[in-house]
Amino acid sequence: MNHSRNIQERPSSVAREWQVRCSGKRPGLSRCFPAGGLLRVDGLQAASTRFSAGTFFILMVLLTTMAARGAATVGPWIPKFKGIDFSICTNTPGGEFPHRQAVYALRVDLTDPDIHLFATPRRANNYQPGISEIGALTVSDFLRTNHLQAAINANFFSQPNYYLAPGTPMDLYGLEISEGVVVSAQDGRQHAASLFFDPENKPTVVFTNWPAKSVEGVFTAVSGDLPLVVAGKSVASRTSFDAAPRTAFGISQDRRFLYLVAIDGRQPGYSDGAYDYETAGWLLLLGAYDGVNMDGGGSTTMVIEGSTGAPVRLNRSSAVADSGRERTVGSHLGIFAKPLPGFINDIVVAPDDTSAQISWVTLQPASAEVQYGLSTNFGSSSGVQTALGTNHQIQLIGLTPATGYYFRIGASNSAQQVFSPPFYFTTTNYVTTNGVFEITNSWVYTAMNLDGVDWTSRTYDDSAWSGPGPGLFWIDTRTAGPNEAVQPKNTELLSDPANDGFPYVTYYFRTRFALPNFVAGSSLAFSAYIDDGAIFYLNGTEIYRLRMPASASNNTLATAYPCEGDATCLDEFTIPYESLKTLAGSDNLLAVEVHNYNLRSGDVTFGMDLKQIEPLPREATLSFQYSGGALTLSWTAAGFVLQSADSISGQWMNAESGSQSPVTIQPAAGSRFFRLSR
DSSP states (O other): EEEEOOOOOOOOOGOOOOOEEEEEEETTTEEESSSSSSSOOOOOOOOOOOOTOOOOOHHHHHHHHHHSSSSOOOOOOOETTTEEEEEEEEEEBTTBBOOEEEEEEEEETTTTTTTTEEEEEOOOSSHHHHTOOOBBHHHHHHHHTTTSSSSEEEEEEEOOSSSOTTOOOOOOOOOOETTTTEOOOSSTTTEEEEEEEEEOOEEEEEEESSOOOOTTOOOEEESSSSSEEEETTTTTOOOOOOOOOOEEEEOTSSSOOEEEEEOOOBTTTTTBBBBBHHHHHHHHHHSEEEEEEOOOOOOOOOOOTTTTTTTOOOOOOHOOOOSSSOOOSEEEEEEEOOOOSSSSEEEEEOSSSSSEEEEEEEEEEEEEEEEEEESTTTTTOOOEEEEEEEEEEEEEESSOOOOOEEEEEEOOOOOOEEOOOOEEEEOOOEEEEEEEEOTOOEEEEESSSTTOOOTSSSOOOTSSSSEEEESEEEEEOOTTOOOOTTTOOOOOOOBGGGGGOOBBBBEEEEEEOOTTTOTOOEEEEEEEEESSSSEETTTTTTEEEEEOOOSSOTTOOOOOOOOSSSSSSSEEEEEEGGGTTTTOOOOOEEEEEEEEETTTOOEEEEEEHHHHHHEEOOOOOEEEEEEETTEEEESTEEEEEEEEEEETTTOOOEEETTSSSEEEOOOOOSSEEEEEEE
16 A cells, blocks of 8 residues: 655755555554655654753753653663763653653764674575674674673564574574675665664665665675654654564764664563554653664664673563563674773783783772682682782782683782772683594384383383484474485384374484593584484483473473574583583493474484594693893793792792793892793
């Protein structure tokens, strides 16, 4: 259906009539998006008051105006990172905001030279435009994987299932550009409201990117389905399909600020969600002059980095409220930013396998200490360096490879004592990887109901089971036939005659392997093709769950499925030495139960390989050069500390500044011995 609407109260440069086309998103309901040019649909015509977040007087005038329309309160802007502020907003339902809403907003200073935008990049492998453009992640995983300081969901995307394995290929809707590379091209009139940013973060709002505009010089771009605010006026429809969680992006009139907005919904008593015109109203209140609607619903998720590097969700996603899990989404917009300046700044961690070098700067001369441990209780200390200074460096030694450590920095002088927030690093691991068995490994298997049977133990008699047979194990009863991409198909499983010939809900597998030389610091790496969920047991003890609820029986269904429904991508996980207490050298029993996703799902797949990851011994060579009356010592590997003593059997002490090669020493009278320690 085509509609023609007149723009009113619009600057003369855009005062013209625009064509609007409506597309049904749910039966009997519709949303409108422009067929060309800018868009004006009936919106908040009274919302012409401009809001400046930094001006108290204007804020009071605005809130007074809003009180007559249903009280809406913009919370104070709280700095979270350099160039990023955060606000929580609320309202009393009524007037222009009839629904109860909890609104979370980030204000990003695009003029800050340390702010860098980062959209979801292309898939690393098998990128196919319009088919498999990205590897999907939750917003939290996107932030964690890319070491971002803030992130939010962005473009709409294809979603065969909202809870998929990380990296599942998906297609994005509308234009997206990441670091100058087109990830998704503009593909039609829908999803054509785009935000462009050049390499200096200068924004351009393209309300109708159709026909597609030139992307020359565009470094970052994301797109929504329709504009909400144009030139300081709401253009949002009052007939949008429902009050739902919303994600919206806005730009201030002076083009300095980017507003990222998450409105929670579908949680009665807390937040109902918003119509498009309510979302537009919030954008205006927050300070946006132009704004667009992005993907919302259960995908609406706003995350920042905590001090330890872990993601911290700011809003209460309806998906998390329903399922306890974030949705796996296709498009994200992330932000790199620097920490807020304080007394302790410029913290840099350089971890090795058994050591970590930590450096920082203090605003004034102060002592130095690092407290560290496996939790935020710490428990260990580097000791206090009492000499006052502003540039500090401490080497932690005796750490465990491939292990995460929390730490905080202590600094004190005559005026104050300061501790930083907790931070986190992971030690590296110099390892070798050796195969235990391949994906074609043989297993015995059955589909018998084993509820109440101790079938995972080494002593269980599995002689009545089928097999042994080589992986992959598979069954596919679908009319279209098996997916050819699922390979290698080696052992076909039987169907369940009691379930109309569909697969059994659960299949059970057992195999044995020897691992005589499993040492501290080692781990087991699992790579498996599994459709749909599984539980793994080692010598009778559960070690991992994949897409399965906390408790399971023979008829329990998996909670999700891999990839786009078939086992065409690997599920990979690693179990460290410390979690493998039941491992027995020459005779180990690995048991796996594989569960289908649906009683009428026609396929089940299982096959895996197993690798042992072992630490490698490391050596370093200490060399010296004597020149100009000074002795310079250097060594070839990181993670070692230079120590000295008066004799070989004497008391060895860490040499001053001896944690980083090279070290220059002024020789003293008598003999001096040096060594490297880890």
